[in-house]
């Protein structure tokens with residue numbers, strides 16, 4: 019009987035990627051530092067010979083997710099799509115580094131479950147920068163606009179953020195700059 023080629027390819031890939039393909043999922047408020055840490059992590063992984071690819075919510079909203087807004091359903095769909103793309107990248111042997119507010123626990127849990135079902139590691143990292151600090155950074159002036167009522171449904175101001183209850187890693191402001199934080203994630207990735 020001829021082998022099932024589809025099955026064969028995926029089994030070989032799985033064998034080749036042992037200890038390699040994974041997803042690091044950074045969640046947190048706007049301006050918490052997700053993108054900075056993700057960029058640093060991607061840089062470090064690639065420099066260390068480990069293929070990595072960054073999937074940044076803000077960037078993906080210009081292409082793959084350009085049809086989505088910030089209503090709850092749109093955010094859910096945004097997270098679902100990015101979760102699926104991350105799964106594909108991880109299955110191909112890369113470390114997918116996702117940075118997305120991803121405010122809803124159920125949506126993050128679904129992304130985790132999709133990875134688990136495919137036998138892929140999923141490392142959830144909560145960038146736990148308090149709202150007051152994010153607001154004081156406000157690099158794009160969006161918190162100011164939200165407070166002024168010029169922007170509605172802004173996460174942390176008038177839209178919810180559900181913090182993770184059991185993330186693999188929690189990053190807090192006292193833990194250093196984005197390079198130090200990326201180092202902590204690399205360690206967690208090694209343990210996962």
Ligand SMILES: Nc1ncnc2c1ncn2[C@@H]1O[C@H](COP(=O)(O)OS(=O)(=O)O)[C@@H](OP(=O)(O)O)[C@H]1O
Pocket residue numbers: 047048049053075076079088092093094096097117118119120121158160170171172173177
């Ligand atoms: N209403 C509202 N709420 C939150 N964020 C908003 C909003 N409108 C625009 N932005 C900008 O969009 C970036 C977040 O996009 P995400 O795809 O990560 O959001 S989500 O996961 O779907 O909630 C986020 O970028 P980051 O600051 O990099 O997180 C914001 O700059």
Ligand SMILES: Nc1ncnc2c1ncn2[C@@H]1O[C@H](COP(=O)(O)OP(=O)(O)O)[C@@H](O)[C@H]1O
Pocket residue numbers: 046047048049050051052053054055117155157194195196199
């Ligand atoms: N660990 C950190 N300590 C202090 N400031 C930081 C840190 N990480 C990021 N920042 C600053 O906070 C702002 C928001 O960072 P960014 O990575 O764009 O956050 P996010 O992707 O969560 O919106 C930027 O001005 C950035 O320079």
